[in-house]
Amino acid sequence: xxxxxxxxxxxxxxxxxxxxxxxxxxxxxxxxxxxxxxxxxxxxxxxxxxxxxxxxxxxxxxxxxxxxxxxxxxxxxxxxxxxxxxxxxxxxxxxxxxxxxxxxxxxxxxxxxxxxxxxxxxxxxxxxxxxxxxxxxxxxxxxxxxxxxxxxxxxxxxxxxxxxxxxxxxxxxxxxxxxxxxxxxxxxxxxxxxxxxxxxxxxxxxxxxxxxxxxxxxxxxxxxxxxxxxxxxxxxxxxxxxxxxxxxxxxxxxxxxxxxxxxxxxxxxxxxxxxxxxxxxxxxxxxxxxxxxxxxxxxxxxxxxxxxxxxxxxxxxxxxxxxxxxxxxxxxxxxxxxxxxxxxxxxxxxxxxxxxxxxxxxxxxxxxxxxxxxxxxxxxxxxxxxxxxxxxxxxxxxxxxxxxxxxxxxxxxxxxxxxxxxxxxxxxxxxxxxxxxxxxxxxxxxxxxxxxxxxxxxxxxxxxxxxxxxxxxxxxxxxxx
Amino acid sequence: xxxxxxxxxxxxxxxxxxxxxxxxxxxxxxxxxxxxxxxxxxxxxxxxxxxxxxxxxxxxxxxxxxxxxxxxxxxxxxxxxxxxxxxxxxxxxxxxxxxxxxxxxxxxxxxxxxxxxxxxxxxxxxxxxxxxxxxxxxxxxxxxxxxxxxxxxxxxxxxxxxxxxxxxxxxxxxxxxxxxxxxxxxxxxxxxxxxxxxxxxxxxxxxxxxxxxxxxxxxxxxxxxxxxxxxxxxxxxxxxxxxxxxxxxxxxxxxxxxxxxxxxxxxxxxxxxxxxxxxxxxxxxxxxxxxxxxxxxxxxxxxxxxxxxxxxxxxxxxxxxxxxxxxxxxxxxxxxxxxxxxxxxxxxxxxxxxxxxxxxxxxxxxxxxxxxxxxxxxxxxxxxxxxxxxxxxxxxxxxxxxxxxxxxxxxxxxxxxxxxxxxxxxxxxxxxxxxxxxxxxxxxxxxxxxxxxxxxxxxxxxxxxxxxxxxxxxxxxxxxxxxxxxxxxxxxx
Numbered sequence: 001x002x003x004x005x006x007x008x009x010x011x012x013x014x015x016x017x018x019x020x021x022x023x024x025x026x027x028x029x030x031x032x033x034x035x036x037x038x039x040x041x042x043x044x045x046x047x048x049x050x051x052x053x054x055x056x057x058x059x060x061x062x063x064x065x066x067x068x069x070x071x072x073x074x075x076x077x078x079x080x081x082x083x084x085x086x087x088x089x090x091x092x093x094x095x096x097x098x099x100x101x102x103x104x105x106x107x108x109x110x111x112x113x114x115x116x117x118x119x120x121x122x123x124x125x126x127x128x129x130x131x132x133x134x135x136x137x138x139x140x141x142x143x144x145x146x147x148x149x150x151x152x153x154x155x156x157x158x159x160x161x162x163x164x165x166x167x168x169x170x171x172x173x174x175x176x177x178x179x180x181x182x183x184x185x186x187x188x189x190x191x192x193x194x195x196x197x198x199x200x201x202x203x204x205x206x207x208x209x210x211x212x213x214x215x216x217x218x219x220x221x222x223x224x225x226x227x228x229x230x231x232x233x234x235x236x237x238x239x240x241x242x243x244x245x246x247x248x249x250x251x252x253x254x255x256x257x258x259x260x261x262x263x264x265x266x267x268x269x270x271x272x273x274x275x276x277x278x279x280x281x282x283x284x285x286x287x288x289x290x291x292x293x294x295x296x297x298x299x300x301x302x303x304x305x306x307x308x309x310x311x312x313x314x315x316x317x318x319x320x321x322x323x324x325x326x327x328x329x330x331x332x333x334x335x336x337x338x339x340x341x342x343x344x345x346x347x348x349x350x351x352x353x354x355x356x357x358x359x360x361x362x363x364x365x366x367x368x369x370x371x372x373x374x375x376x377x378x379x380x381x382x383x384x385x386x387x388x389x390x391x392x393x394x395x396x397x398x399x400x401x402x403x404x405x406x407x408x409x410x411x412x413x414x415x416x417x418x419x420x421x422x423x424x425x426x427x428x429x430x431x432x433x434x435x436x437x438x439x440x441x442x443x444x445x446x447x448x449x450x451x452x453x454x455x456x457x458x459x460x461x462x463x464x465x466x467x468x469x470x471x472x473x474x475x476x477x478x479x480x481x
Numbered sequence: 482x483x484x485x486x487x488x489x490x491x492x493x494x495x496x497x498x499x500x501x502x503x504x505x506x507x508x509x510x511x512x513x514x515x516x517x518x519x520x521x522x523x524x525x526x527x528x529x530x531x532x533x534x535x536x537x538x539x540x541x542x543x544x545x546x547x548x549x550x551x552x553x554x555x556x557x558x559x560x561x562x563x564x565x566x567x568x569x570x571x572x573x574x575x576x577x578x579x580x581x582x583x584x585x586x587x588x589x590x591x592x593x594x595x596x597x598x599x600x601x602x603x604x605x606x607x608x609x610x611x612x613x614x615x616x617x618x619x620x621x622x623x624x625x626x627x628x629x630x631x632x633x634x635x636x637x638x639x640x641x642x643x644x645x646x647x648x649x650x651x652x653x654x655x656x657x658x659x660x661x662x663x664x665x666x667x668x669x670x671x672x673x674x675x676x677x678x679x680x681x682x683x684x685x686x687x688x689x690x691x692x693x694x695x696x697x698x699x700x701x702x703x704x705x706x707x708x709x710x711x712x713x714x715x716x717x718x719x720x721x722x723x724x725x726x727x728x729x730x731x732x733x734x735x736x737x738x739x740x741x742x743x744x745x746x747x748x749x750x751x752x753x754x755x756x757x758x759x760x761x762x763x764x765x766x767x768x769x770x771x772x773x774x775x776x777x778x779x780x781x782x783x784x785x786x787x788x789x790x791x792x793x794x795x796x797x798x799x800x801x802x803x804x805x806x807x808x809x810x811x812x813x814x815x816x817x818x819x820x821x822x823x824x825x826x827x828x829x830x831x832x833x834x835x836x837x838x839x840x841x842x843x844x845x846x847x848x849x850x851x852x853x854x855x856x857x858x859x860x861x862x863x864x865x866x867x868x869x870x871x872x873x874x875x876x877x878x879x880x881x882x883x884x885x886x887x888x889x890x891x892x893x894x895x896x897x898x899x900x901x902x903x904x905x906x907x908x909x910x911x912x913x914x915x916x917x918x919x920x921x922x923x924x925x926x927x928x929x930x931x932x933x934x935x936x937x938x939x940x941x942x943x944x945x946x947x948x949x950x951x952x953x954x955x956x957x958x959x960x961x962x963x964x965x966x967x968x969x970x971x972x973x974x
Contacts, residue, residue: 384617384618384620384647385613385614385617386618390617394610394654397658398661401655401659401662406655410655413655414648414652417648427624428636428640431625432629432635474547
């Protein structure tokens with residue numbers, strides 16, 4: 001009897017294998033290593049992420065495990081974004097980690113595990129793989145959120161995230177099982193074929209499954225009305241973790257949403273698109289309106305990220321090439337504005353301030369360059385040209401117009417005008433108000449300078465010359481067209 | 482050449498940021514760059530051909546070719562006057578801020594130069610997306626100028642200014658995108674030739690109208706203007722009244738009339754109605770003002786009502802009058818804000834009741850102020866007279882009732898200006914503060930001289946100015962009276 005060899009191509013998994021090995025090695029190192037090892041561990045993580053990025057960039061289109069695991073241009077785009085997000089956030093939080101004694105090794109290992117989960121999600125071609133990746137990422141981040149063991153708020157954040165996240169995982173699993181029940185497979189392409197074959201009759205169970213999967217994923221990206229956890233968790237987590245969870249899970253979850261909706265359920269477009277539209281508009285509304293009253297900058301950024309998710313979903317609902325592309329463009333820009341803003345929050349944290357919006361009063365008088373950068377990040381988030389955030393929004397609106405969705409486009413621009421108010425409020429505090437006595441004397445070190453320079457230059461550069469980013473993202477979405 | 486004029490001030494701002502953070506150095510650097518820009522723009526003028534309506538000094542570079550967005554610059558007879566007005570007023574504004582701005586001078590100068598860059602860019606842009614980018618970018622420096630160097634209620638005014646304008650602009654963005662998508666290009670000259678169905682034109686017109694009407698500002702979305710004017714520093718008010726308000730009217734001229742001619746004609750009653758309300762109502766409001774700057778601000782709304790009427794008369798006199806009146810208003814309202822700034826710097830109040838008898842202590846100032854007051858009221862021999870008479874002629878040809886109601890605005894304008902002048906300048910010396918006022922310094926006189934020259938030049942011999950845009954306006958009118966909907970109804974969405 002011939003033995004059928006399973007289709008295994010480990011080269012496809014090379015970046016993931018590297019990250020997994022690195023995290024295991026570091027786990028051992030942190031268990032047996034010497035004192036004062038934090039700096040070297042972070043350096044190793046960043047080096048490992050850089051190598052994995054290089055490998056990813058050189059990879060070709062392959063699949064393995066019978067289509068369970070896909071490496072294509074889209075996965076590579078998302079993975080590079082995730083590497084960037086992880087590397088930048090870890091690089092800029094070194095001082096914070098030292099100060100809070102986070103650098104024992106577990107922190108970096110958990111960060112890597114979360115990254116690994118995200119990478120798996122971006123490449124998943126099967127619901128089970130997707131679920132594995134999602135859980136690996138989520139569990140690592142739950143722990144990170146509660147990393148400040150002796151702090152009540154941090155524990156609360158971790159617990160809240162965990163309980164609500166488990167609910168979302170439950171939704172997701174239930175959805176997956178419904179889909180498996182009606183189609184007999186968990187493979188994305190298999191589901192699509194099964195649904196294709198049964199065109200004409202769509203079982204309500206399938207639709208229910210799709211909606212449950214979408215709900216589970218919406219929780220991960222914090223799209224309204226599944227956003228309740230975000231402000232509390234953002235506020236309670238250590239700032240370096242907040243910066244991390246503001247970027248990585250969003251990229252991973254959007255990668256997964258893309259693949260699930262466009263590969264597994266293209267035939268159910270009519271069913272899921274209204275759901276997506278609702279999520280988009282609700283997120284825009286919550287993000288724009290609820291952020292206005294916030295006094296804590298991490299809470300405000302949580303609401304702001306909900307608004308950004310609304311824009312990204314808006315791009316997805318247009319269901320055209322430009323719209324898919326706009327999602328990728330928006331995510332790439334989102335990383336850099338967020339990393340930049342959090343870098344400044346972390347800098348002020350050195351003085352023990354920076355979490356309250358009022359802490360930013362008068363920044364421009366003491367630190368004009370920091371003020372210009374913070375203002376740039378805020379204007380970029382508000383979508384004012386010539387900064388990159390405008391380009392992201394521009395592509396979303398262009399896509400909506402191309403799809404003929406004028407109503408959604410107008411809703412989007414109006415909420416972006418409302419949202420501009422709270423970004424302006426920060427600029428107002430920075431520029432128009434008087435600083436407190438003795439504020440803003442913190443020392444800038446090399447990582448802070450480097451991160452802020454990179455983020456500032458990119459925000460300006462992509463705002464004026466987005467050509468390269470556009471070409472790259474266009475290549476990324478080709479697999480879905 | 483055009484890019485150089487546009488971005489030279491921005492380069493100046495960068496130079497200040499990197500090299501001259503000291504107050505004095507920043508002032509001089511800013512002044513040098515703005516003067517250089519003005520000289521360069523004069524070279525534009527000398528190279529400009531008045532006899533063609535084509536866009537000149539064209540520059541085209543690829544930007545986002547896949548979406549038909551490119552870096553396209555060029556000027557015609559309609560945009561060139563505004564470019565010149567901007568480069569002309571900016572050095573005057575910087576000179577006016579020479580002593581009154583004492584804190585964070587380098588940042589102020591940078592904001593002003595950046596503002597000049599973006600505004601010149603708005604007038605030169607021939608790509609709708611480039612236009613939008615610059616139009617929005619301009620909000621950032623103006624927001625800071627009002628908010629950092631403004632009066633006591635500056636935060637409210639700055640936020641109101643920003644959000645009003647932004648809310649209008651984002652609706653314009655949708656219209657721009659819809660237009661660009663329909664025409665597969667954002668090139669303005671190309672879009673002018675694009676046939677568009679009537680209903681689509683109406684929607685697009687409303688989208689653009691949201692943005693331009695806020696900027697002009699037209700009644701009832703003018704309420705941001707008095708706040709912004711009152712709180713802005715003197716030079717900020719000058720630039721706001723002199724140039725930023727013109728951007729809205731320029732938008733009507735450059736986009737609404739030639740690209741959406743059928744909708745523009747359809748909306749004439751709306752524009753005329755709102756303009757008439759603006760002329761009469763805000764003139765009455767101006768009569769009641771206690772604050773000098775507020776009075777001039779409301780008079781601006783009233784005068785811009787004349788401009789919008791002129792633009793929508795669809796005849797040569799009206800449109801030319803509208804453009805000329807925009808330039809006139811830029812000069813005269815700018816000068817009036819400078820006049821207010823002069824006594825505000827000395828007495829730190831703008832309350833009309835606190836003044837009186839200023840003529841006794843500041844005779845030179847009284848003469849100059851008188852001159853601009855009369856110019857604002859439209860005295861024959863001054864520039865406003867020429868503009869207003871052209872507008873009224875055009876309006877009379879278009880619609881007699883409109884012309885008659887608009888003409889009452891002239892009477893009201895004379896009333897509030899002269900009454901204000903009387904209360905501030907004539908009469909007995911009101912109090913000790915007025916008694917010790919110093920007359921104008923050489924620097925202040927130098928501010929007013931170029932403006933006075935222009936007031937009389939345009940007043941007595943407007944031909945060089947009119948001929949600059951005569952051919953372009955003629956071309957615009959043929960575009961604006963064309964029927965685009967008959968050509969091919971392809972683009973109804």
